[in-house]
Amino acid sequence: MKFETKAIHGNCEPDPVTGATTYPIYQSASFEYDSAQEHSDVFFGRKFGHQYSRVTNPTVTAFESRINLITNGLGTICTASGMAAVSTALMALTGTGDHIITARTLFGGTHYLFRHVFENFGVEFSIVNSTDVSAYEAAIKPNTKAIFLETIGNPKLDVPNISAISKVAKAHNIPIVVDATTVTPYLLDAKDHGITLLVMSTTKYLCGSGTTVGGSITDLGNYDWRNAKSDKIKELSKKQGEMAFLGRARRQIQSNTGSIMAPMNAFIASLGLDTLSLRMEKHCQNALELAQFFQNHPKVTAVAYPGLISHPDHEVAKSQFGNRFGGLITIRVGSKANAYHVIDHTKLARTLVNIGDTKTLVAHPQSTIYRDFSIEEAGEVGAHEDAIRISVGLEHIDDLKADFDAALQGITL
């Protein structure tokens, strides 16, 4: 069955008790059992059941099952946010004295997680050029426990060759963790590209309405945890087999750090799956047309969008994402003052740091998300002083062009 149909019908049968066609919100902290023995069996994992919503919750499990189906995963865990997905996955894979290789062009929050949290716990990092496959291999050390990258580096909008990097990871038995927030499973068949763990911020395109923070981790079943580099997961695999990563992430990390998704958030985000394919098509279509408009605009000095033939990673993106290129564009307009002017004078585009909303959004990454980076560091990830990141929404393209054109007319290069 095709993606669109699975996203609507897959794993979302009517509620068996009431017949409700949308899975209900089970807003309960705990779940009661008839006997102490049954309660204990659920705690030991010998019997299926929910015990406490800091561990699992029926509404969240229902959303997890739907994500898992559209990603062809082995199992999925939803989290409080996209950052909780990244931190939970990497906490499950690493410990003090371990090493992670990361792509340079990452979401700012992920950079800060590495710098301010993981380094503090004795996990070291090597940052490599995102699109240089050989750089990942050159950075591998005996204690490397994970490779981390994003499908489209944000805001530079470079596109790593995921299959090629996955092959490097596989050759060295290293799990590869990929943040696919910007493309979603609709544009990327993650399992086919050899990814070990797919992480996403469900806040963005999956939810789609800009209402609800959340995240997900999917084990795609591409990695043999019985030979894992992580001693803890290897040990768990003796009891949990191929589910060892999911067991560690769920039972040892998430339930003890409390980074859970709320049932209300799972319910709202799951509504977005029904229209994900339609929205992604329109985001991609609008973004391509708007990027072409900027390319020919006299007040725009540079446009980054993987859908433009001039983009250095165009061919990789074309093949990797099925000739669709996502909804993000970064433009440069000559100076920080110009960037601020354009942001302040768009009327439809909202000034905020989110992506994947139905509305078009603009932000100045250098002075917001990358505020703690040096000018040089910010430039390396595409957050130049004169750069504006645009998350292209679902408005009519003519209105978007007119909105940006009016704002651009007020600047002088």
Place this chain on the structure above:
Amino acid sequence: MQLSINGEKKIIDQDQLTVTQLLAIQQVKMPEMVTVEYNGDIIDRATFDTTSLKDGDEIEFLYFMGGGSRHEI
């Protein structure tokens, strides 16, 4: 045949039985989330359909509790 399921002796009224069939007979909820230990060894879910049980076998079920593919559509 007699099986030990999660440490409890149970008589199953079948001469031939795979792990998949046992999961159905026992009405194991969310079987796609369960890990199965067969006579002390964890077996891959890809072998659930072909692993035949015999009298005296010991089976343990263990859940990780996360969303799996409930069924292929």
